[in-house]
Each structure stands twice: as C-alpha cells, then as structure tokens.
Amino acid sequence: MIECEAIIKKWGNSFGVVLSKPFLKKNKLSPHDKIKIIITKESKKNAAQKLWGALPFWKTSSDDLEKYADKEFDLPV
16 A cells, blocks of 8 residues: 555546655556545644643653553554
8 A cells, every 4th residue: 555645636527636746656656547546634732742741640661651641642553
C-alpha cells in the first residue's frame, strides 16, 4: 500500500486531490491508472498535544510513557 498526504482543493463545483509528479514517478503511477483511495481525516492536533494533560502519572520511565502512548493511539507495539 502506498501512503501520502494531500490537501483537498476546490475546482469549480467539485473537489480534487493533486498528486505530485515525483510521487507518481516514484510509485510508477501513470495517467489513467486505476487506483483505490482510502480517506482518513487528519487530526489538527499532533501527538504531543493529544498527550498533554492526558497522562495521569508523570514519574514513570520514558519506556512506560512510550508504551502508554502506543496503546492510546493504537500504534503497533
């Protein structure tokens, strides 16, 4: 699976996503190739902002904090 970030742009009464030429070349994509797009909306908060004030304990090791963050954000352990 290929993953990239893009911004939705307005074109007349429609919306679209632009894929850069270097991205297309790197992933060997050409005009008229059929692709499947899975859309997820990116949160405006970064991981640090999500964690700020969410940790009930502050006197733990960095390893324990990392495990907690992985669990909270469903990251692979």
